Amino acid sequence: MxxxxxxxxxxxxxxxxxxxxxxxxxxxxxxxxxxxxxxxxxxxxxxxxxxxxxxxxxxxxxxxxxxxxxxxxxxxxxxxxLAGDIKPMGKVVAGTVKGDLHDIGKNLVCMMLEGAGFTIQDLGADVSPDAFVEAVRQGDVDLVAMSALLTTTMANMKVTIQALEEAGLRGQVKVMIGGAPVTEAYAQQIGADGYAPDASRAVKLAQKLIAA
Ligand code: B12
The missing domain is CATH 1.10.1240.10 (Methionine synthase domain)
Known part of the structure; x- marks a missing residue:
């Protein structure tokens, strides 16, 4: 090296x-x-x-x-x-879920998405389900990206998806999740649209979800 x-x-x-x-x-x-x-x-x-x-x-x-x-x-x-000339790809609302302060991975994912032409609204860390719902309600959001690094907080991804459903907003957005304890199986289990293990694959996933 x-x-x-x-x-x-x-x-x-x-x-x-x-x-x-x-x-x-x-x-x-x-x-x-x-x-x-x-x-x-x-x-x-x-x-x-x-x-x-x-x-x-x-x-x-x-x-x-x-x-x-x-x-x-x-x-x-x-x-x-950040790449040279980038075409606008869609808007992403991102955050680390409630109770969880780990934001480095989420920041990295945001950075790479921005580099690929996505508009990012970063809600930060320790983001409540309501805050995600409010951001989506404000409009124009294509994708919600949630991060969790603790086995104890990843359940809040499910709670957030449920909150989006209850608000009648789930159908308007795609949801992708990630973070060290998160898996593809977990994504399916909680009704997310996708999971990616790292920031570059998060970009590919976001592109795929938005094209779909
Ligand atoms: C740095 C760190 C901290 C820092 C965080 C600072 C910050 N601003 O983020 C501090 C010191 C605050 C911290 C605190 C704690 N931490 Co900590 N922390 C870590 C550590 C060492 C690194 C995390 C990191 O930044 N990795 C680097 C980034 C680049 O990787 P990443 O986060 O995994 O993100 C990548 C992917 O997961 C993915 N990804 C991430 N998010 C998303 C989102 C989407 C949508 C997608 C698609 C992909 C994606 O892409 C990213 C880039 O490639 C990890 C160890 C580890 N192996 O993860 C422990 C770790 C996560 N922490 C742990 C623990 C236990 C804690 C504490 C409970 C400790 C304590 N006793 O207080 C507290 C909890 C605080 C809280 N409420 O959140 C445990 C969790 C155990 C578990 N299974 O739940 C770990 C695994 C350490 C360990 N081996 O035990 N921690």
Whole structure:
């Protein structure tokens, strides 16, 4: 692996924002592929952080500083991930479901969707079913994208879909879901229209759902 990618990876794991910003900039200046920087520098490093947490070597504060470092790196990469000339694709309302504060994956999905020409209304994290319903009611929404990273909060995806049904809005929008504990089977079980395991496949799924 390129030494710059390795330095970015280590910077995220160590939670060093300064290192991450400096090395991502250097990697961009060296014309490394932004997608490679993203996948092997940033995303792989967060997986490592999750592993360290699981092993009891990291605790919430360490996860948090790593997450901040990752976000800094993402901000720097963002303009490079957005394609040159993009045609308008449709509007997406996105959010991490109620009770869940993990927003990095959702932010990444939003960023890639934006790069593919979608208009994004990002409701943030800890988004209640009502807030999703209200956003769809405001109109013009093609797709609802929900993220959950906790086994305890993924049930709120189902609650949100039910809330859309009760509001009579479910038929107007497609719903796609994702996040580490989410699976295709779960998507089918709760009546979502689709699931994708990562941000680039989220883009393909969104395109497919909107074309359908
Ligand atoms: C960073 C982190 C945090 C940070 C979050 C900061 C932030 N702003 O997001 C902080 C420190 C706040 C945190 C807190 C907690 N966390 Co945490 N956290 C993580 C960690 C290490 C990384 C998550 C991440 O950002 N990954 C990087 C991104 C890029 O990946 P991603 O989120 O999976 O997203 C990708 C895909 O899933 C997909 N995707 C995501 N969303 C969507 C949406 C759609 C529509 C689609 C199509 C695709 C899609 O595309 C993304 C890009 O490729 C994970 C470990 C892990 N392996 O996931 C634990 C983890 C999720 N956390 C965990 C836990 C337990 C907690 C806490 C309960 C800890 C505690 N005791 O307080 C709290 C809960 C707080 C809350 N209420 O939400 C557990 C969850 C266990 C479980 N099965 O439920 C994990 C798995 C760690 C572990 N191995 O035990 N956490």
């Amino acid at each position: 390129d030494h710059l990618i390795q330095a970015i990876f280590d910077g995220i794991v160590d939670g060093s924002r300064a290192v991450v910003t400096q090395k991502v900039q250097e990697a961009l200046d060296a014309h490394l592929d932004p997608q490679t920087i993203l996948n092997h520098g940033l995303v792989d490093a967060m997986a490592k952080v999750g592993q360290l947490f699981e092993d009891g070597e990291y605790f919430v504060p360490e996860m948090l500083v790593s997450a901040r470092a990752m976000q800094e790196g993402l901000n720097l990469l963002k303009p490079h991930l």
